[in-house]
Amino acid sequence: MGGGLVVEIPGAAPLELVSGVVHLDEERAVFEAMLTGWGRQQRSRLLSEDTVTARVRLLRRFTEFAGSFPWQWTPGDVExxxxxxxxxxQRLAPSTIRGYHLTLRMFGDFLLDARYGWVAQCEERFDAIPSQVCRDFNTVAHLAEYEGRPQRRPFTYDELQHLFDFLDTRVVQVQRSGRKGAWAAMRDAQMVKTCYAYGLRRRELCTLDLPDLRPNPKMRQWDTYGAVHVRFGKAGRGKVPRRRTVLTAPEFDWVVAGMRQWVEEVRPILGRDRVEALWLTERGQRISVKSMDHRFAWLRxxxxxxxxxxxxCLRHSYVTHLIEFGYPERFVTEQVGHSYASTTAIYTSVSNDFKNKTLQAALARVYQEEQQ
Structure with a gap:
């Protein structure tokens, strides 16, 4: 398509700016149209509303900081x-700052793409054009596979035992005191244990429904608690949530009794038979990720x-302990829903005891072979 014709695709300037209309604050009007257009273009790629909203919020924040509009931005503003x-x-983590840089870079690429017509609009209206202000010399490079906080680590076995003992004791104490909330204490305990026993992400945990509890034909005695079907796994960029089935591992078979008690004895007390959510609030609604975060912080x-x-961190513990139990790397990767084994490796932090036992086994094997 020649002649500088702008195709009317999601986010294009002609779809956001009405020809012939004079704005009292033209700069602000064009900037708002840019944000609306970019938001439309992002949604056309099936990005979630939360992602789009967060990115647009950052652009407003950067514009306010720079005190200028995109066609006036410079690399120095980014620095x-x-x-x-x-x-x-409130210093931010390098990974967070890199995410901000990526958003600014993507917005710049959007404005400079001739198909959307924003360069022509800026040149006609302001006698200035936007430029790419995020360069290699002023943005964070992705040099490490894992950039999370180094303080974050798996629970030790002692810490897990202490946490679970505390949760169980809390249930008994609430029951004996005669106060309301014994079922809620049971829910909190079982949610935490389920999170660890299946290596679930927070959202995966909170979005479980009763039909997601599945049997394992190899272990019929576990009934419908031989696996959980995760329908809202972490989605790739612009993709739908990934699904997977997480099998109940024999080392975690203790979760079956707790799950059975919650589903068959405690949860029915709420009288919400038509609600499929596995974990419910006092009002019979699905417990949210934010609420569970607050609950866990208080319990901790x-x-x-x-x-x-x-x-x-319970998910990190699950990965680490499966490795220590001797499960193959591929099995662990499938259980936790990673696309690559390298991602699973980042989660793994085996104990010194495990490393010592592994080394002892290697020494015995090598030196026994030499003596024969």
Whole structure:
């Protein structure tokens, strides 16, 4: 298509700016049209509403910081913005800052793409055109596979035992006190144990429904608790949530009794037979990820555990312990829903005891062969 014709695709300037209309604040009007257009283009790629909203919010924040609009931005504005993010008590992690840079870079690429017509609009209206302000020399490079907080780690076996003992004791104490909430204490305990026993992400845990509990033909005595079907796994960019079935491992078979008690004895007390959500609030609604985060933070504090141990650390513990139990790498990767074994390796942090036993076995094998 020649002649500089702009195709009317999602996010194109002609779809967002009405020809012939004079705006009292033209700069602001064009900027808002850019954001609306980019949001439309992002949604056309099937990105979630939360992702689009967060990215647009960042662009507004950067515009306010720079004190100028996209056709006036410079690489120096990015550098100053980055410095502001790395100073003070609320210093952001490198991975977060890199994510901000990526958003700014993608927005710049969108504006400079001739198919959308924003360069022509800026040149006609402001006698200026936007440029790519995110370059290799002023953005965070992705040099390490894992950039999370180093304080985050798997639970040790002792910490897990302490946490589970605390949860069980809390249920008994609430029951004996005669106070309301014994079933809620049971729910909290079983949610935490299920998160660990199946290596689930927080959203995967909270979105489980009763039909997601599946049998394992090899272990009929577990009834419908031989596996959980995850329907809302982490989605790739612009893709739908990935599904997987996580089998109940024999080392975690203790979760079956707790799950059976919750589903068959405790949950029916709420009288919400028509609600399929596995985990319910006091009002009979599905418990949210945010609510579960708050619940776990409170439980962790009451148990006297390290504040850096989050609910997601239980997933790291699951991966680590499966490796220590001797499961093949491919099995572990499939269980936790990773696309690559290298991602699973990042989650793994085997104990010194496991490494010592592995080394002892290797020494015995090698030196026995030499003596023969």
């Amino acid at each position: 100053d913005f980055t410095v502001s993010l790395m100073t003070g008590t 504090e009451q148990a006297g555990l390290d504040s850096d141990l989050t609910l997601h």
